[in-house]
Amino acid sequence: MNSKPIIGITTRARNDRGTFEVSAKYIDSVRRAGGVPVLLPPGEADPAAVLAGLDGLIFSGGGDIDPREYAGDDHPEIYGMDAERDAFELALARTVMGEGRTPTLGICRGMQVLTVAANGQMHPHLPDVVGEAVLHYRSDSGTSHRVSIAPDSKLAGVMKELEPLVPSWHHQAAPAAPVGWRAVAHAPDGVVEAIEHAQHPWLIGVQWHPELAPEDPAHQALFAELVANAQQFKLRKANSK
Numbered sequence: 001m002n003s004k005p006i007i008g009i010t011t012r013a014r015n016d017r018g019t020f021e022v023s024a025k026y027i028d029s030v031r032r033a034g035g036v037p038v039l040l041p042p043g044e045a046d047p048a049a050v051l052a053g054l055d056g057l058i059f060s061g062g063g064d065i066d067p068r069e070y071a072g073d074d075h076p077e078i079y080g081m082d083a084e085r086d087a088f089e090l091a092l093a094r095t096v097m098g099e100g101r102t103p104t105l106g107i108c109r110g111m112q113v114l115t116v117a118a119n120g121q122m123h124p125h126l127p128d129v130v131g132e133a134v135l136h137y138r139s140d141s142g143t144s145h146r147v148s149i150a151p152d153s154k155l156a157g158v159m160k161e162l163e164p165l166v167p168s169w170h171h172q173a174a175p176a177a178p179v180g181w182r183a184v185a186h187a188p189d190g191v192v193e194a195i196e197h198a199q200h201p202w203l204i205g206v207q208w209h210p211e212l213a214p215e216d217p218a219h220q221a222l223f224a225e226l227v228a229n230a231q232q233f234k235l236r237k238a239n240s241k
Helices: 024-032 047-052 083-099 109-117 154-159 217-239
Strands: 006-010 036-040 056-059 104-107 143-146 165-168 181-186 192-197 203-206
Touching: 006 024, 006 083, 006 217, 024 036, 024 217, 047 083, 056 083, 056 109, 056 217, 083 109, 104 109, 104 217, 109 192, 109 203, 154 181, 154 192, 154 203, 154 217
Parallel strands: 006 036, 006 056, 056 104, 104 203
Antiparallel strands: 143 165, 181 192, 192 203
């Protein structure tokens, strides 16, 4: 059982060309870490069957979750909603939390999916709540800012930094960690930037984009640790048969 672990990566919604896409940077990050990336387009009806074929999972970034999924209000700045993607990813996230085994990383929208799947809330548009003293998003490109990481968190142990500079590209965020989770990183304006599940062995969400920092060891360590845990999970599954 020396084969590489299979890491599923969710894709963006079906586009007007009839294709599903995801940034190659996610794929490159998984490959550098020693995993085999497999793309997971929305539309699968059985999330448990999808998860059964994986050793690890990444919920990727993308458009906004429909606010009706968290009893939120509509906002003119909401973009990129897709019912098919929401349904698939929320069901997959709930399956991950329910089975409590598969190493999983949520990135940007992916952290928001984990939050909503756990019955958490969302700020539909951050500037309405925290202003723009800290830029989390620019319409033409990403930006960056510092975050403060809790020293006793899994995230701190992985990244080996407590105040990293993070690539940021989001206009929404959770006001707090949902029940069963812990907020383990914050931006200078108080925005929750990372969450960890209290019981799951490796289930972490980050509001930033570590795949956009391929030369930064702290950010690439997230993928390395995910793949390392996925390899251990793969071995445990094999040994239990």
